[in-house]
Amino acid sequence: MLDLIRKDMIxxxxxxxxxxxxxxxxxxxxxxxxxxxxVFCIVIIMNAFETDETSSANLLLNSLPYTRKExxxxxxxxxxxxxxxxxxxxxxxxxxxHGEIMHWKVLLFITSIVMGFxxxxxxxxxxFKSKYLLIGSGAVxxxxxxxxxFIPDLNDRVREVVQTVLSLDNSLFYFTIILSVALLYxxxxxxxxxxxxxxxx
Amino acid sequence: MExxxxxxxxxxxxxxxxxxxxxxSVKKGFVTGFIGGNGAxxxxxxxxxxxxxxxxxxxxxxxxxxxxxxxxxxKQRIGFVFDSNIFYENITLTEMKEIIxxxxxxxxxxxxxxxxxxxELPLKKNLKTFSKGMKMKASLTIALSHHAELxxxxxxxxxxxxxxxxxxxxxxxxxxxxGERTIFFSTHITTDLxxxxxxxxxxxxxxxxxTKEYYKIEEEFAIVKGGPNLLDRDTEQEFIGIRKTNHGFRxxxxxxxxxxxxxxxxxIIEKPTLEDIMxxxxxxxxxxxxxxx
Numbered sequence: 001m002l003d004l005i006r007k008d009m010i011x012x013x014x015x016x017x018x019x020x021x022x023x024x025x026x027x028x029x030x031x032x033x034x035x036x037x038x039v040f041c042i043v044i045i046m047n048a049f050e051t052d053e054t055s056s057a058n059l060l061l062n063s064l065p066y067t068r069k070e071x072x073x074x075x076x077x078x079x080x081x082x083x084x085x086x087x088x089x090x091x092x093x094x095x096x097x098h099g100e101i102m103h104w105k106v107l108l109f110i111t112s113i114v115m116g117f118x119x120x121x122x123x124x125x126x127x128f129k130s131k132y133l134l135i136g137s138g139a140v141x142x143x144x145x146x147x148x149x150f151i152p153d154l155n156d157r158v159r160e161v162v163q164t165v166l167s168l169d170n171s172l173f174y175f176t177i178i179l180s181v182a183l184l185y186x187x188x189x190x191x192x193x194x195x196x197x198x199x200x201x
Numbered sequence: 202m203e204x205x206x207x208x209x210x211x212x213x214x215x216x217x218x219x220x221x222x223x224x225x226s227v228k229k230g231f232v233t234g235f236i237g238g239n240g241a242x243x244x245x246x247x248x249x250x251x252x253x254x255x256x257x258x259x260x261x262x263x264x265x266x267x268x269x270x271x272x273x274x275x276k277q278r279i280g281f282v283f284d285s286n287i288f289y290e291n292i293t294l295t296e297m298k299e300i301i302x303x304x305x306x307x308x309x310x311x312x313x314x315x316x317x318x319x320x321e322l323p324l325k326k327n328l329k330t331f332s333k334g335m336k337m338k339a340s341l342t343i344a345l346s347h348h349a350e351l352x353x354x355x356x357x358x359x360x361x362x363x364x365x366x367x368x369x370x371x372x373x374x375x376x377x378x379x380g381e382r383t384i385f386f387s388t389h390i391t392t393d394l395x396x397x398x399x400x401x402x403x404x405x406x407x408x409x410x411x412t413k414e415y416y417k418i419e420e421e422f423a424i425v426k427g428g429p430n431l432l433d434r435d436t437e438q439e440f441i442g443i444r445k446t447n448h449g450f451r452x453x454x455x456x457x458x459x460x461x462x463x464x465x466x467x468x469i470i471e472k473p474t475l476e477d478i479m480x481x482x483x484x485x486x487x488x489x490x491x492x493x494x
Contacts, residue, residue: 065274
């Protein structure tokens with residue numbers, strides 16, 4: 001399975017150095033670090049995902065001695081690896097350029113957002129195609145607006161929940177975040193395996 | 202005789218197409234040619250064997266093991282070639298090798314180099330710059346570099362020039378010299394099979410028509426030519442398919458001996474080609490369809 005992650009690295013070998021270059025430029029112009037990190041993580045991870053979305057890549061991977069479970073799992077483990085790969089240069093860059101060490105809470109925040117995004121994006125893309133993600137998010141927005149008509153104080157309620165979580169005792173709060181993101185990720189992982197096992201090539 | 206691939210009562214239905222009760226066995230140590238027209242179900246069958254599709258019912262076993270339960274173990278021992286390019290386009294052959302090599306326990310770099318030399322493949326060029334023939338050679342190189350016991354190919358010769366097709370057939374023939382290796386490949390260029398196939402498996406419209414030793418086909422099947430007056434409702438039943446012209450008929454039989462007994466010297470009997478067999482089977486089916494409707 002690690003071979004499959006290595007494969008993603010080989011395939012991205014040419015784009016990764018460019019990404020690194022852009023990353024440093026962004027760091028110099030002082031845009032929000034978290035924002036840059038989140039965008040880069042998602043772009044790299046989805047790029048790796050897209051390369052394997054063609055029918056020929058699916059034909060190849062499934063003809064090699066890998067199970068479908070392994071093929072999906074490699075994407076989920078690989079995503080964590082790519083997060084690490086993006087955060088490391090950002091961490092070092094921030095330290096070298098701005099002389100500041102990133103707080104672990106910021107790193108946790110970035111990782112949670114990216115993992116949360118992946119948890120929805122991967123099963124969705126396995127079910128449809130990643131190129132429909134934009135349309136999908138549009139649909140979610142419409143559903144949200146419709147729900148707002150029936151539950152007018154939805155935004156307030158969400159804010160309330162967030163407030164309650166935030167007001168939790170610090171360690172309990174972070175524990176809750178880590179646990180729920182991890183749970184979401186694992187559930188999404190299982191769901192993706194189920195979707196992918198039924199695919200026809 | 203030992204079977205390497207064994208399909209038993211396999212059904213698979215898609216919209217507008219189905220494989221019906223397909224039972225095929227492929228013998229170890231031989232070359233089996235898999236023939237059938239476009240849309241007969243050749244690629245679907247190969248995909249079922251590679252576990253790219255799952256059958257709706259029926260069982261598939263390879264090397265005597267159930268495909269569902271031993272997928273990884275089985276695929277370790279298979280080399281595959283598809284009719285379309287399945288490699289990533291933006292990398293070199295060396296990089297492609299680096300991706301595939303760790304998947305196989307028995308990968309052999311010296312074997313890989315040997316085929317790369319033989320096929321004169323460039324290692325440092327992007328795969329997307331390869332011609333169709335080169336892509337096929339690259340596919341074959343990868344398929345042959347891990348000491349596979351079973352080689353499965355879907356239309357490997359389509360789109361190749363005659364010289365390379367001939368080279369390819371020589372290579373395949375050399376591969377099975379020791380009797381341990383089995384080759385199963387689909388094609389619609391039936392003349393390729395004259396030189397190499399020991400067995401022929403023929404499917405038509407998702408149904409298995411026959412699997413026979415090549416030489417037996419020539420013994421059993423025959424093209425029969427005769428005058429129009431020889432055909433009537435009864436004698437027509439003796440043939441798989443008939444083609445009538447103003448001057449007479451040309452028909453295919455699966456029982457040469459019987460035709461000789463019935464018609465004697467009044468007809469001319471010739472050896473059929475595989476193409477004849479495919480063509481007349483289709484014709485016969487159209488006739489049957491008409492008589493039922």
